[in-house]
Amino acid sequence: MTLNPKFENLLKTDFESLYSLGIEKLREYYSKSWDDFKGIPEEVGSVVNRVVKTSIRDTPIRVYYPKTTGIYPALIFIHGGGFVLGNIDVYDPICRKITNNVNCAVISIDYGLAPEHKFPKPMEECYQVTKWVFENADELHVNPDTIAIGGDSVGGTLSAVISQLSRDKGEFSLVYQVIINAILELDGQTPSRIENGEGYRLTTKGIAWFNQQHLNDISEAKSPLASPLLADNFADLPPACIITSEYDPLRDEGENYAERLSAAGVNVCLKRYDGIIHGFFNMQSTLEEARDALALVCTKLREAFNQ
Template identity: 75%
Template sequence: MPLNPKLEKLLETDFEGIYSMGIDKLREYYAKSWDDYKGEILEVGSVVNRVVKTSKRDTPIRIYYPKAEGPHPAFIWIHGGGFVLGNIEAYDYICRKITNCANCAVISIDYGLAPEHKFPEPVEECYQVTKWIFNNAKEINVNPDKIAIGGESAGGNLTAVISQLSRDRGEFSIVYQVIISAVLDLLGETKPKSRVENAEGYRLTTKRNGWFMQLYLRDLKEAKNPLASPLLADNLEGLPAACIITSEYDILRDEGEHYAKRLSESGVEVCLKRYDGIIHGFFNMQTLLEDARDALALVCTKLNEAFNK
């Protein structure tokens, strides 16, 4: 399918020039770059900012509560940004929308970014925050039997890894996982064709993905570790049911679809949807793309189904 014409102006941006501005300025630019796409601030029941003490750092989280009384089902959200960029604010609209549409609490994690916090620090940090949520469910007014997790891009990677760790460590049980435009094979060990077909010209390039991974990993050999590249895990049985979203003009398309196939073959219930004519990062372009709104509605539908089983 041809590229959605609504993306043409965005793709005129000199992204390579932007990446030369330095990490601090790049993070500031990235955070502001979503402002035109997020839509109006939606009213929810309440919003609470907290800090969770982990072994890695004091981790800020933001809890969005629906207007109904609890205890609430909960959806843990992990933001994207290549493990280097992003924050809670960039996905504030997304979290508010899910809170209202799925009638659940949404808990957004502001995990430590690379290169200050390299692999596996964000993995363990997000895992410990998730464990804290389960252990303190009563205090934060959520139902520990109905907790799901999800994220976009790097956040989708961390979602998949934490879902695998929750199965392997047996300390808590996640009921559903949402994986959106995720990097699941950090350096392309599985030779995804989309990294060649979409290598340049669609915002996230194959070259730039390598730059993110160099910042995230201490040694590129770590990319073969399933805690870094969950697609490379030997065993995918017994994982939570999943909603996996991909887009046609995304270098990460094939690894998401490969992961969906492997999950399904392992007996895991999977909802896979590809958005044609669309690029990486589209999920947060809510005011620009009907596809983004459709994807968000799909996530809410799948969460409602999971929470009402």
């Protein structure tokens, strides 16, 4: 399918030149760049900002509650941004929409960014916050038997890794995972990395730049804790909703991950959005496909929480 014409103006930006801005200016640019796309925040029942003490640092989280009362199922949400950019504010409207549409609590993690916090710190931090949510479920008014995890881009990467760790460590049990446009093999070599390596916002050079910021050495990309597609075992993982985009260099690894899960007996919902680029999920105010993807995620979460 041809590229969606709604991306025409966006793709006039020379994204690769942005990496020379310096980390702080790039972070500022990235956060503001979503303002015209992410939509107006919806009113929810309440929003609570908290801090979780982890071995990495004091980690800010934001907890969204629906307008109903009771004990809620919960989605632990991890934002995207290549491990270098982004924050919970960028995905605030998304978290609010999920809270209202699923009638669940959403717990958004503001993990430490690279290069200040290199691998494996973001993974360890998010794992510890997830464990804390289970341990403090009563205080959070959350049902520990109905907790899912998910995220966009590297948020999906971290969600996949934590799902694997939850199975291997046995410290908590997730009921579902949502993986959207995720990088699942950091140094991967797939056809989509070549086909979509230039001109579609996230580029091959951009991926290499993010890896350089995030990893201490490129050899770490071979660890399943960085690249969950390289895990030895895909059995007994939570059911998954995996979303990919036709013009995303990360398309193939998302679909390969879905195949590995399915072959191992895991229930998988895979949907590719044709004509669409990386990062589309947060373009709720401008893209019908983004709204459709959100509706799909909400449907799958409701199903997982009601089983």
